[in-house]
Amino acid sequence: MTETAPQSAHPLAPAWLPAPADPDALAPLVWSSGVARDAAGELAVQGVPASVLAERFGTPVLVMDEDDFRARARAFREGFDAAFESLCGGADVYFAGKSMLTLSTARWAAEEGLRVDTASGGELAIALRAGVLPEHIGLHGNNKSAAELATALDAGVGRIIVDSVDELEFLAARAAERGQVAPVMLRVTPGVHAHTHDFIATAHEDQKFGLSLTPSATGRDGNEAGVAPAAVAVRTALQADSIRLLGLHCHIGSQIFEADGFGLAAERVLGFLAEVKDEHGVELPELDLGGGHGIAYTAVDEPRPAAEIADALADDVQKAVERLGLTCPRISIEPGRAISGPAGFTLYSVGVTKTVDVDAPDGGTASRRYVAVDGGMSDNPRPVLYDAEYTAALASRTSDAAPVLSRVVGKHCESGDILVRDVWLPEDVARGDLLAVPATGAYTHSMSSNYNALLRPAVVAVRDGEAREVVRRETLDDLLRREVDPQNPA
Helix, strand or coil: EEECHHHCEEECCCCCCCCCCCCCCCCCCCCCCCCCEECCCCEEEEEEEEEHHHHHHHHCCEEEEEEHHHHHHHHHHHHHHHHHHHHHHCCCEEEEEEHHHHHHHHHHHHHCCCCCECCCHHHHHHHHCCCCCHHHHCCCCCCCHHHHHHHHHEEEHHHCEEEEEEHHHHHHHHHCCCCCEEEEEEEEECCCCCCCCCHHHHCCCCCCCCCCCCCCCCCCCCCCCCHHHHHHHHHHHHHHCCCCEEEEEECCCCCCCCCCCHHHHHHHHHHHHHHHHHHHHHCCEEECCCEEECCCCCCCCCCHHHHHHHHHHHHHHHHHHHHHHHCEEEEECCHHHHHHHHEEEEEEEEEEEEEEECCCCCEEEEEEECCCCCCCCCCCHHHHHHHCCCCCCCCCCCCCCCEEEEEEEECCCCCCCCEEEEEEEEEECCCCCEEEECCCCCCCHHHCHHHHHCCEEEEEEEECEEEEECCCCCCHHHHHCCCCCCCCCC
């Protein structure tokens, strides 16, 4: 028997997703500040309608609200400067480029007074090409190559974040060979378990990043039994003539809403700085507390404003330095998703739609509507990788049709190719409609692929009512360019 329960109690809908009172409404925290429905009912960004974007640039297309990106960048810079001004003369904000790094986004961040954090030689090349001052660039990575380190040293980057004693010794030798001194931050793991997916939690012990603050039991791989790997690294760095030890770095994970994890991490790392002072007689001048601040992917997410994050963290740091008798180090943070994520949405064209009958948890049968679009896991793999939740909205028009529980899927040869697992969409969504998925400004472009030989989408920036392409759409020629034709190897 077919399920006939009210839509607000659909047996397949998660508890947090009731049927909307107005399916055309846009939850403000999920969308960029420049997105609204225009007089014709179309979704528009900075006044540019979705249909115009689709006609000019094709679909799928990642649309970045440049004004919104810049405003979020400013909010972090101003909020953290104000919160830490009296404590340590302000703070430095590094845009975490891994979230969305292009020549344009790197320039936007730099023009708004941010520095740029990179995590590979490729990201470093983009930041340098964009004109970011080398001394305002950081280089991350748990396994940097000799070539990447050489590029960073030659460019004069402001900091190289080191993850292990092995890497520290390797970098010290490379810098010494070149007659250079490497500016180093040591990444430590404070043992704080962030409330997030295990794949994006990075401060617990059993993972690849950082130097533990816990004494080593085995003494393997450059560690000493009974001594914390972080303590070994500090001693090694201070003794190396080719290393200038700036301070410590920690990062507890990504997409975190709770404030307590950041404060606890700061307290533990400051405690270790006090130990360094006691043992070596030096106060390291810098402390980077990482990023990972959550954003709204759905209407139930409640991210904290940048100023609120800054005030809470400054309060925790002040209490800790006063208790420990430390001079407050220069504080830096690395927001990425919190700046780029809400500033972007992906615009798709709808193709196939179909409704399937599904066994319901109550033993009956319920229906779910599948809406297939012209992209998928190649332009946004996050739902496949760690069950990331998104929402979607009909972008090309409004509708008076009843909302039905829907699943937005891509066109790849994978049953797991799901972009939005559960969303209420108008029943009359059909082929040719435009669908927009918000909060895709982070980790979509940077994680996109050519799976099934799909072409990666263009990236379009909109500012003051003007849309322009900042990363062009891939072509078939691009796709084939690296192939070596066995019939014509030349």
